[in-house]
Amino acid sequence: MTLSPTDRSTIRRAKERAATDRSALYEVLDRNLVCHLGVIVDGAPRVLPTGYAREGDTLYIHGSSGARSLRTGDQVCVTVTELNGIVYARSVFHFSVNYASAVIHGVPETLAGQRKLDALRVLTEHLAPGSWEHARRPNKKELAQTTVLALSLEEAAVKIRTGDPKDEDADLELPTWAGVLPIARSFTKPAPSADLHADFPVPEHVHSRML
């Protein structure tokens, strides 16, 4: 299955960066934790960061039931971006970043009942693998305070830039450094909550996320 089936999810700028296979979309979504949800409120765009998770070709987004950005039955745009490096070129014009981004368009559905609970498990396990078994599950009141949306991944585009700067031939002999400064993201030492018993060990499902 390929990506970009509609006009608005067809990448026009820097087409060589467009990834056309669905696995690239899955990888960008599965590697990251925060999306930017775009909605229209009172005629103006609004972009808010929120948690998400993917299951098959569905993206789950969740938030407080009171959040205005989750009340929509209208079109949304969800974007996930990871920044992987800064690209230094011989000319300012060719400075760039190495990145991967996924942009998804669609009308989300609000989940209820068992589907909502299943989606919350997927969301929890994406944010914090192993936690659905380890922590207390949501009760009725907590479920009511949480909104979970499901958005189809049918209409999506992925852009990826990797590698060296693309300088003009005429600039190659300039006395200017060119290359990539990579950006790494990592989990560091878990910090126990102040209200946790001092001898409570960091469980394996948390500890193992550190490099």
Added chain:
Amino acid sequence: MTLSPTDRSTIRRAKERAATDRSALYEVLDRNLVCHLGVIVDGAPRVLPTGYAREGDTLYIHGSSGARSLRTGDQVCVTVTELNGIVYARSVFHFSVNYASAVIHGVPETLAGQRKLDALRVLTEHLAPGSWEHARRPNKKELAQTTVLALSLEEAAVKIRTGDPKDEDADLELPTWAGVLPIARSFTKPAPSADLHADFPVPEHVHSRML
């Protein structure tokens, strides 16, 4: 000067996370490199990642002159988010993330002439400090291919979450680990471009960004 002067930039959800002083806005913007620009295209929201930089109370955004998302004279929303940790709670409901985000609303202005060139310097220096002096400046043709927008920071909101999970009292004795798994971001070893002379040293303005 305080933040949140308008209805839509007033934070409603998790108000205790709202930062009300302008320096918090500056810090979030100055620490990060990529924003998510929200615009309306054909009646639907569109959210695209792009570079930005701040100068005083102005945010500069730049991109290709061909990009549809930069052609607007309409309302935009620009959001910058940094993810600082995963918050493990005793209950799934109280799982969260430590983060800081800035959300800016306004109608951007397209820059030209000296103001455009000045903004490009600020953008370049934000992405890659020291590079405006080190690399070749944009020529006329390159300037024409670049669009630079200026957006006032007047209407902005900042949210910051830090620290431990906020568990229910009734859950405190559950046999469940609680705490924060911090997320660190860092620059790693610069990778010279394949077309750079082998003995070209990594300049100080690049090298010094590594930890």
